[in-house]
Amino acid sequence: MNRTETEHVRDTSLLGFWLFIMSDCLLFASLFATYAVLGHSYAGGPSASEIFSLPFVLLETLILLTSTLTCGLAVVALYKRNREQILGWLFVTGALGALFLALELHEFVTLIAEGHGFQASAFLSAFFTLVGTHGLHVSIGLLWMLFMMAQVYRTGLTNVTERHLMCLALFWHFLDIVWIFIFSFVYLLPIIV
């Protein structure tokens, strides 16, 4: 195998970032476990099927899924070393991510305004903690994306920006994978059953 020093550095730091993501999975696992245990403890408050709306969650899901595609297209552009395309796809990804976050905040604000805040029941505490933690990750991803765009714009495609972009893409894909389990286990199953 003929590998250059820069490739080695890139792959090592990507693996390190990957291991961080894997430990982040464990954070989400404990929050999912909490939700699974407390998901039926309504304490006289609303049940899941009373406060969740299927079309709204589907819309959120499709927006986040599309943003993970455009993030992948930014990586394709990175391999073609096309700076304008990278910036363009990152912008689209960031815009879709911001839209997703706005919808999630709208859901939270509506729930709290109706008196279904995180204090209302164990179910709602678990819900706000799990979905809120995911939203916090998305916010951090968005900030990172802004810095990334500034970095690509200012310094162009160096080994450093390339490495950072690959890590950002991994992070963003990871957030969408967590969301698969959120829409399935937090929204769909409690609404169905």
Next chain:
Amino acid sequence: MNHEPKFHGYLIGYLLSVALTLIAFGLAYLHINSGHLAFSHQFLVYAVVALAVLQLYVQAVFFLHLSRHPEARYNLVSFIFTIFIVLFIVIGSLWIMNNLNYNMTADQVDAYLHKEN
């Protein structure tokens, strides 16, 4: 991770993910609109879980580029290890908490409820 990512790979992953998502939401929608009669609850639970796991597989392959390729070996090994731990945490918590619930006597539940109210 060194294979060059291709446009059509991402597109296939995206279309498969959208399809799996729509099937899951479609099943839930049909079920609710039929007054919870269209499918048995057990079937739906299995179906939604299976669709989620399938979508995890699709995204891991097409977006995260996990494979048996030697260069992705450590990623794959740590990924499988993490899945194992995640299942351990979630199933273990459910098991223990249900067991605790089951082992509370009616008197204990009564006393607990009265204290709460």
